[in-house]
Amino acid sequence: MPSSFVIIGAGQAGIKAAETLRAKGFDGTITLIGAEHWHPYQRPPLSKAYLKGEMSEDRLLLKAPDWIKGAGIDTHLGKRATRLDPATRTITLDDGTEVPYDKVLIATGTHARWLHLDSADLPGVETLRGIDDTRRIGARLKQAHNVAIIGGGFIGMEVASAVRTMGKTVSVVEAQERILARVVAPEVSAYLETLHSEHGVNLRTAVGVDAIVGNGHVQSVELSDGSAVDADIVLIAAGAEPTIDLAFHAGLDLARGIIVDNACRTSVPHIYAAGDCTVFHSARYGRLIGLESVQNACDQAKAAAASMLGEPVAYDPVPWFWSDQYDTKLQIAGLSAGYDRIETVGSIPEGRFSIRYYAGGTLLAVDSINDPRAHMMARREIAAQPPALAA
Ligand SMILES: Cc1cc2nc3c(=O)[nH]c(=O)nc-3n(C[C@H](O)[C@H](O)[C@H](O)COP(=O)(O)OP(=O)(O)OC[C@H]3O[C@@H](n4cnc5c(N)ncnc54)[C@H](O)[C@@H]3O)c2cc1C
Known part of the structure; x- marks a missing residue:
């Protein structure tokens, strides 16, 4: 040995x-x-x-x-x-x-993906991956009023929720038509977009970022449609x-x-x-x-x-993930890429539902909003299916 x-x-x-x-x-x-x-x-x-x-x-x-x-x-x-x-x-x-x-x-x-934008090196432009990043952002938040988040993925939307709860003005800029477009169905994006809008987040989808602007410190973010959002802090949340x-x-x-x-x-x-x-x-x-x-x-x-240790196992999991935004818990079982049909179970207006993603007759993934039991059952259900779902 x-x-x-x-x-x-x-x-x-x-x-x-x-x-x-x-x-x-x-x-x-x-x-x-x-x-x-x-x-x-x-x-x-x-x-x-x-x-x-x-x-x-x-x-x-x-x-x-x-x-x-x-x-x-x-x-x-x-x-x-x-x-x-x-x-x-x-x-x-x-x-x-x-x-x-x-x-x-x-x-x-x-490591966090960096965007090579004009003035991205200004103090106040941040990414979030480690404790030191959160400590630095937390220290800046004590003085900051306006937070701009570039990227409507999980980290961007979680920070938006945390920072709104702290009473700051928050804008999220997302180049895609909707937030979390890469990972969830339009129904889940729409539910979370409404949630964030109701909490006062300024959501700017389908628009890019042209430049970060400031003088000694970040002041705003210029968007590709000619508009701008104010920012004392810019979080680049563009993936990893x-x-x-x-x-x-x-x-x-x-x-x-x-x-x-x-x-x-x-x-x-x-x-x-x-x-x-x-x-x-x-x-x-x-x-x-x-x-x-x-x-x-x-x-x-x-x-x-x-x-x-010389005891190899065959690792092929049912992937699972969670995200907390305000009092809402999203839990994801499986991978939905390649789905051709979805089914909604539960009540979207009541904020407790699951979206089930299928390819043919095979269940690929389930996104559950505020329904941990459905999430646990989905993990078991996907695991029980034969392998090679081949999306
Ligand atoms: C803000 C944030 C929120 C998240 N929220 C969720 C969530 O809600 N649910 C969920 O499932 N996942 C979440 N994740 C993802 C989850 O944390 C990661 O998937 C997990 O940490 C991956 O573990 P890892 O050991 O592969 O990498 P890490 O935990 O990132 O550890 C890698 C370590 O390697 C070190 N390292 C890199 N290169 C070297 C080198 N050359 N020499 C020495 N050390 C090196 C790095 O500094 C780092 O400390 C989140 C991630 C972040 C950043």
Whole structure:
């Protein structure tokens, strides 16, 4: 049994893999390398309760520092891995430290996509991925009145909801015809758009951003239809990109992320990958998929740990995800891309319903609004179907 396992990326997948290795009795060396100076923490509250000041930093932590120490997990926090050399099985950190490995797990997640707009370098223009981002945005919010959010995806809409609750003026600019267009049916977008409008969000859909404007500090955002929205803070919430630079230079096979098999093995021996930075072939959906969710980070981390211990499992989950906006909970089971028909169950006016997405007779996915029971049942129902839904 190899005795030295290294995990690059001290996030949701990284710590879950370390925990699983110890739970399965691995008694060799585990080294966790994290670019952030924080111990591993959960990100979902960063755009929700933590942004609103309703949650302490302690509660964000996925494992107490004492637990990590007690489990004999060595950490290099605040250190970025800059090189992974499969030939010598060595990782180099940004302070020059060399860390040898027998097996390594890459769990480097994603980073926020940046938009190269005029004046995007002005103070007050932000992205949101980590604790430090939320702290900086929170500090700015103490003085700010107007918040402009570029991008009507999950993070954009969650921040809109949190910041409206704090009494700020909020504009959301979305280039598509509707918010969340990439992930939910028009009915769900329409429901959430109404929710946000009723809470006073200025929703600007089907319009692009031409420039950010300011003088020493951001002041407004110019839109492609010639109008502008005032802004003391601009949040660029334009999606995320997998962090795969190490993997690229190490010669791993890549698509949108690091390609792994169903046991989280990469194309290079002794190198595994898990979480947001990966893509894998889903027999269930008949295509290569990449998932950015807590569910996938945790489940893939467990699969990777088993695989590193020589007990490969076949990972092919029913993906699931949630988003909280105001008092509304959206839960998604499965992947809806490729649907040809939807069915609505429940009552949209009463704010408790599910949209069921089908391809032929096969249930691909279910979006549930304020109905956790329907969500749990949907996960079971999709799981019970034969694989190769082939959207
Ligand atoms: C604001 C926000 C809200 C979210 N809300 C939800 C939600 O409601 N529901 C849900 O399911 N998911 C949500 N997510 C997504 C979820 O948090 C991610 O899917 C999950 O964190 C992925 O885990 P991961 O371990 O793959 O990556 P991460 O948790 O991002 O961890 C990766 C870590 O690797 C580090 N790293 C990167 N490169 C290096 C390097 N070279 N050397 C060392 N360290 C490195 C990074 O700094 C980071 O700490 C949210 C994400 C964000 C940002």
